[in-house]
Amino acid sequence: MIDAVTVLTIVLMAAVTYLTRIGGYLLLRDRRLGPRASAVMEAAPGCVLISVIAPAFVSDRPADLIALAVTVLAATRLPMLPTVLIGVATAGLLRHLLP
Known part of the structure; x- marks a missing residue:
């Protein structure tokens, strides 16, 4: 229970x-939001993503570092949702396969 x-x-x-x-x-x-406030609101989801993946930058696990590289690469080419899905899937798969 x-x-x-x-x-x-x-x-x-x-x-x-x-x-x-x-x-x-x-x-x-x-x-009505001004251009500066609009830019802040549009950048907020990226800030959240960075706060989630930032700890992997100091990881000593090879799986985390490779998954981080794949996620960063995906982020330069794809929208937010596919990037998150690729990052989570890559991290899970690599943590399973690598020590």
Whole structure:
């Protein structure tokens, strides 16, 4: 059985995630963003991706370093979703195959 604290933690994390997403929409729905603010909003998903893969730069595992190189290469050629899928699949496969 799942612990009640674990369920509460998951529900609260989901609520906070939802509130941060809907909060931006509610705050900015009647406003026009300038070019600078638009550029920041468009760059945000890339920043999130970098924060996820940045720890692999200091990894000593060959599988992580190869997966990082493949992900960076994919990021230069493909949109965000295929890049994430390729990165996750490559990391999982290489971690399984390499020590």
